[in-house]
Amino acid sequence: MLDYFSKNEINNSIIDYEYNNKKYIHIEIYKDRRFEIYENMSFSIDPETYIIYALGGFNFYDDGHEECFADVDTISDDLKKIFINTTIEENFKNHEADISGESKVKETNFWFDNDDLVSVECYNWSNKITNELGWIDNLSVGIYSGVYIDWINNEAY
Numbered sequence: 001m002l003d004y005f006s007k008n009e010i011n012n013s014i015i016d017y018e019y020n021n022k023k024y025i026h027i028e029i030y031k032d033r034r035f036e037i038y039e040n041m042s043f044s045i046d047p048e049t050y051i052i053y054a055l056g057g058f059n060f061y062d063d064g065h066e067e068c069f070a071d072v073d074t075i076s077d078d079l080k081k082i083f084i085n086t087t088i089e090e091n092f093k094n095h096e097a098d099i100s101g102e103s104k105v106k107e108t109n110f111w112f113d114n115d116d117l118v119s120v121e122c123y124n125w126s127n128k129i130t131n132e133l134g135w136i137d138n139l140s141v142g143i144y145s146g147v148y149i150d151w152i153n154n155e156a157y
Contacts, residue, residue: 001043001050005029010050019156024053024148038141044148056142065124065137069106072122075141076108079118086118087111095123102126115146 001010015026027043035041038057045052061068080088088110095103107121119142125135144152 001027001045001052004034010045021155022047023151023155042140042142044144053148054142054144056140058138058140061122061137061139065104065122068122068124068137068139071139072106072108072120075120079108079110079120083110083112083118085113095125098126098129100126100128103129112146115149117144117146117149118142119144 005013009029010027013027013029015028017026023046024044025047027045028040029035029043030040032041035057038059040058040060042054042056042058043052044054076090088108090108092104092106094101095105097103103126104124105121106124107119110118112118119140121140121142122137123135123140124137125133129135130137
C-alpha cells in the first residue's frame with residue numbers, strides 16, 4: 001500500500017468497522033485523481049506491514065440501480081472470458097444489513113481453487129436506508145485473497 005499512498009493518506013482514510021480483531025484494517029479513498037476506472041477504492045491491509053489482502057473499485061449511482069445492475073452483467077460477462085477455470089456463483093438476494101428485505105444485492109462471484117475471490121456486486125439500498133444512513137446505490141468490483149476471506153468468515157465478526 002505504501003507504494004501508492006503515504007502513511008498519512010492511509011491513516012486519514014481508515015474506516016473503523018467493529019471487527020472482533022484488528023488483523024486487517026479497512027481503507028476507503030474517494031475521488032483520487034490517480035483513479036481512472038472507478039471513482040473510489042477500498043483496501044484491506046495488514047496494519048503492520050501495509051500489505052494489501054483485499055481491494056476494490058467502486059462507483060456510486062445517484063439515479064437508481066438499473067444501470068448498476070446492468071453494469072454487473074457487463075463486467076461479469078467480460079470476466080467470464082478471462083476466469084475460465086473458476087467456480088462462478090450468480091446471486092440476486094436481499095442485503096443482510098436491511099431487515100426489511102427491501103435492499104438488494106446483485107452479484108457474480110468468481111472463486112479460484114486457492115479460495116481467492118473476484119466479486120462484482122451492485123448494492124441497491126432501500127429509500128429508508130438511503131434516507132436514514134446515507135448509503136447510496138453502488139457498484140463494486142473486488143479482489144479478495146483466500147486468507148482474508150477466511151478471516152472475514154471465521155474471525156472478523
